[in-house]
Amino acid sequence: MASLLTLAARRAPLRLGRAVTSVSSQIRNISSSPIDPSVGLTDDQKELQSLARTFADNEFAPKMQEWDEKQYFPADVLRKGAELGFGGLYTREDVGGSGLGRLDTSVIFEALSTGCVSTTAYISIHNMCTWMIDSYGSEEQRQKYLPKLTSMEHFASYCLTEPGAGSDAAGLSTTAVKKGSHYVLNGSKAFISGGGSSDVYVIMARTGGPGPKGISCFIVEKGFKGLSFGKKEDKLGWNSQETRAVIMEDCEVPVENLVGAEGQGFSIAMKGLNGGRVNIGSCSLGAAQASLDAALEHVKVRKQFNQPLSNFQNTQFKLADMATSLLSSRLMIRQAAAMLDQDHPSVASFCAMAKLHATDECFQICDDSLQLHGGYGYLKDYKVNVYLRDSRVHRILEGTNEIMRLVASRALLTE
Amino acid sequence: MSNLRILVATKRVIDYAVKIRVNAAGSAVETANVKHSMNPFDEIGTEQAIQIKEALAKSKTGTAEIVVVSCGPVKSQETLRTALAMGADRAIHVDSEEELQPLAVAKLLRAVVEKEKPDMVILGKQAIDDDSNQTGQMLAGLLNWPQATFASKVELGDKSMTVTREVDGGVETVKTPLPAILTTDLRLNVPRYASLPNIMKAKKKPLAKFTVADLGVDIKPRLQTLKIVEPAKRQGGKIVESVDDLVDKLKNEAKVL
Ligand SMILES: Cc1cc2nc3c(=O)[nH]c(=O)nc-3n(C[C@H](O)[C@H](O)[C@H](O)COP(=O)(O)OP(=O)(O)OC[C@H]3O[C@@H](n4cnc5c(N)ncnc54)[C@H](O)[C@@H]3O)c2cc1C
Numbered sequence: 001m002a003s004l005l006t007l008a009a010r011r012a013p014l015r016l017g018r019a020v021t022s023v024s025s026q027i028r029n030i031s032s033s034p035i036d037p038s039v040g041l042t043d044d045q046k047e048l049q050s051l052a053r054t055f056a057d058n059e060f061a062p063k064m065q066e067w068d069e070k071q072y073f074p075a076d077v078l079r080k081g082a083e084l085g086f087g088g089l090y091t092r093e094d095v096g097g098s099g100l101g102r103l104d105t106s107v108i109f110e111a112l113s114t115g116c117v118s119t120t121a122y123i124s125i126h127n128m129c130t131w132m133i134d135s136y137g138s139e140e141q142r143q144k145y146l147p148k149l150t151s152m153e154h155f156a157s158y159c160l161t162e163p164g165a166g167s168d169a170a171g172l173s174t175t176a177v178k179k180g181s182h183y184v185l186n187g188s189k190a191f192i193s194g195g196g197s198s199d200v201y202v203i204m205a206r207t208g209g210p211g212p213k214g215i216s217c218f219i220v221e222k223g224f225k226g227l228s229f230g231k232k233e234d235k236l237g238w239n240s241q242e243t244r245a246v247i248m249e250d251c252e253v254p255v256e257n258l259v260g261a262e263g264q265g266f267s268i269a270m271k272g273l274n275g276g277r278v279n280i281g282s283c284s285l286g287a288a289q290a291s292l293d294a295a296l297e298h299v300k301v302r303k304q305f306n307q308p309l310s311n312f313q314n315t316q317f318k319l320a321d322m323a324t325s326l327l328s329s330r331l332m333i334r335q336a337a338a339m340l341d342q343d344h345p346s347v348a349s350f351c352a353m354a355k356l357h358a359t360d361e362c363f364q365i366c367d368d369s370l371q372l373h374g375g376y377g378y379l380k381d382y383k384v385n386v387y388l389r390d391s392r393v394h395r396i397l398e399g400t401n402e403i404m405r406l407v408a409s410r411a412l413l414t415e
Numbered sequence: 416m417s418n419l420r421i422l423v424a425t426k427r428v429i430d431y432a433v434k435i436r437v438n439a440a441g442s443a444v445e446t447a448n449v450k451h452s453m454n455p456f457d458e459i460g461t462e463q464a465i466q467i468k469e470a471l472a473k474s475k476t477g478t479a480e481i482v483v484v485s486c487g488p489v490k491s492q493e494t495l496r497t498a499l500a501m502g503a504d505r506a507i508h509v510d511s512e513e514e515l516q517p518l519a520v521a522k523l524l525r526a527v528v529e530k531e532k533p534d535m536v537i538l539g540k541q542a543i544d545d546d547s548n549q550t551g552q553m554l555a556g557l558l559n560w561p562q563a564t565f566a567s568k569v570e571l572g573d574k575s576m577t578v579t580r581e582v583d584g585g586v587e588t589v590k591t592p593l594p595a596i597l598t599t600d601l602r603l604n605v606p607r608y609a610s611l612p613n614i615m616k617a618k619k620k621p622l623a624k625f626t627v628a629d630l631g632v633d634i635k636p637r638l639q640t641l642k643i644v645e646p647a648k649r650q651g652g653k654i655v656e657s658v659d660d661l662v663d664k665l666k667n668e669a670k671v672l
């Protein structure tokens with residue numbers, strides 16, 4: 001008895017320290033696990049991954065269910081993460097970015113989302129906006145907006161979708177008309193993540209004729225005349241971030257807030273989305289990893305028919321299938337991320353296929369984990385339901401998975 | 416103005432969260448393919464050195480250079496990189512694939528101290544792998560320096576430090592002149608995360624390497640481990656009928672009353 005207590009005490013007090021509040025299951029012998037997410041990474045990437053995972057374990061995981069339940073946007077925790085560099089992962093360093101690559105970023109988002117998918121997904125959208133301004137903005141725009149975005153003193157939103165233009169984004173109808181020193185924007189954007197809580201909106205609007213070539217990209221600040229927000233949407237998941245309509249009524253935007261040239265907006269939006277798709281796929285990987293870890297834990301402990309669930313061959317085969325599709329998803333996402341780093345000419349279709357495969361398969365892994373939990377998986381005391389609800393929308397946004405098939409099939413059929 | 420050099424000892428150990436297992440031979444804990452990280456008490460030590468450096472810079476009363484040292488296999492360099500990413504200035508790796516017992520480490524550290532001439536050496540009160548809790552004390556003995564162990568608070572004075580120590584039944588405050596040895600307890604501070612840019616920059620900070628032979632230290636083990644065994648498996652719980660039944664079981668089965 002006494003010896004058991006000493007043993008427990010030996011490690012228990014360390015829980016006070018920073019590295020040590022992990023609520024997740026104990027770490028298995030790493031290299032022996034086929035779902036170890038560090039396999040194949042460089043030493044540098046492993047370090048980034050370990051920092052992100054520790055941050056997720058300490059700052060996200062203990063709060064995930066509460067944020068979901070209360071629909072709470074954890075601005076302070078995001079800013080704490082930004083101090084470590086999460087606010088501008090692939091933004092240049094002169095404006096406070098971390099200057100990392102897209103594969104590094106994917107590894108980080110995967111690790112962070114094991115603690116909270118919804119919060120990590122918002123960070124990914126913020127990073128996409130920050131990168132768009134960094135890559136296509138003028139030097140003045142970079143210096144004016146990016147330091148406050150990389151520190152997450154300000155939050156950013158990406159505004160493409162409209163009530164009448166979802167999958168057919170190039171058909172958007174928000175207009176921007178140049179009048180002297182301003183563009184005047186009219187129209188509304190639907191489903192904007194961070195809408196209302198963000199300070200900076202990267203908005204696509206039509207300055208020219210119909211189709212993609214008539215679209216331009218603008219930086220619009222909260223507080224610009226004529227900008228307002230719709231009601232907070234009540235959602236199945238992604239509850240730690242607000243989603244609202246963004247409404248422009250004669251909204252005045254100074255001409256110097258045009259990003260790139262007139263007519264370049266759709267191409268900028270799509271470049272952002274290639275990376276966005278890899279990012280959102282990475283968030284699905286984290287959801288699937290955490291769900292599979294939870295299932296592995298549960299089937300060893302839960303007994304039915306006088307034996308642990310892990311004794312049944314159905315359970316064993318199911319786990320093997322889950323691990324296999326997690327691994328295939330991860331490999332596709334990481335290949336697409338590496339192609340973004342190389343600026344590969346076929347990157348769009350690889351990003352689309354990776355997003356399609358990873359978000360569908362990882363959602364299925366969350367559902368399989370829920371199934372292995374039996375009735376308990378359906379209860380909100382367990383975490384699996386949150387991973388399932390949060391990752392469901394990944395099959396819809398940043399282009400639905402049907403649109404991913406469209407992108408892939410076009411690339412296949414084009415001579 | 417005080418311009419300090421602080422030496423911080425950091426050890427690479429099996430990560431606190433890993434389920435440890437005894438190896439097949441029953442001679443040691445299994446370390447192959449197991450996640451390792453910096454001994455948590457050494458993270459606290461590194462953090463303390465950084466806080467001292469930051470405080471000196473903020474009050475413009477001096478500067479501090481933080482040198483981290485680790486004795487052990489090549490992989491210990493990962494631990495040193497972590498300390499550099501947190502904010503240490505440079506690192507020293509004393510390479511040894513041999514087993515290093517506390518006395519050997521204390522002697523290696525003494526050799527490093529003689530080279531570096533630090534004003535303070537910070538160590539963890541213990542490493543969470545072998546829980547020896549001796550290296551700091553032995554180093555103080557070898558150097559004939561004052562020591563303040565199990566620190567929960569440190570205040571730097573003029574060529575001295577005042578340390579609050581956690582002792583049985585309370586806290587004790589001691590003041591020692593510098594140079595001195597400090598060992599950290601759990602409540603001293605909460606170590607910071609290394610930021611992503613600092614992780615990348617840490618690659619460029621200097622890391623010097625020595626062999627045991629370079630330092631001319633005899634590291635021969637003085638203790639022999641006879642065997643390592645796992646603790647007995649925990650038995651399932653039992654529901655008792657009454658308080659009397661409970662007391663009876665505590666007395667006669669568990670024999671704890
Ligand atoms: C929680 C949440 C957050 C969001 N955040 C943002 C954001 O921050 N910024 C932003 O701009 N947008 C955002 N969106 C919008 C998202 O990108 C769109 O919902 C998505 O592009 C789909 O558009 P839609 O909802 O209008 O669906 P629709 O386009 O109406 O699609 C309905 C269905 O029809 C299918 N379909 C449509 N066209 C075709 C076709 N040609 N062939 C085959 N099938 C087709 C679709 O695949 C889908 O299954 C968000 C959405 C949600 C739910």
Ligand SMILES: Cc1cc2nc3c(=O)[nH]c(=O)nc-3n(C[C@H](O)[C@H](O)[C@H](O)COP(=O)(O)OP(=O)(O)OC[C@H]3O[C@@H](n4cnc5c(N)ncnc54)[C@H](O)[C@@H]3O)c2cc1C
Pocket residue numbers: 302304305309312314315371372373374375376378379
């Ligand atoms: C919302 C809700 C309402 C409910 N309402 C009622 C109610 O009104 N009345 C009532 O009596 N019950 C009710 N239930 C309980 C429900 O019937 C059980 O949850 C269900 O039978 C599964 O049992 P379990 O949750 O203990 O899961 P477990 O039996 O622990 O199963 C966990 C997993 O292991 C699998 N498994 C178990 N045994 C085997 C095996 N031999 N081979 C292969 N796989 C195996 C299961 O298929 C499952 O995937 C309710 C449950 C929920 C969630």
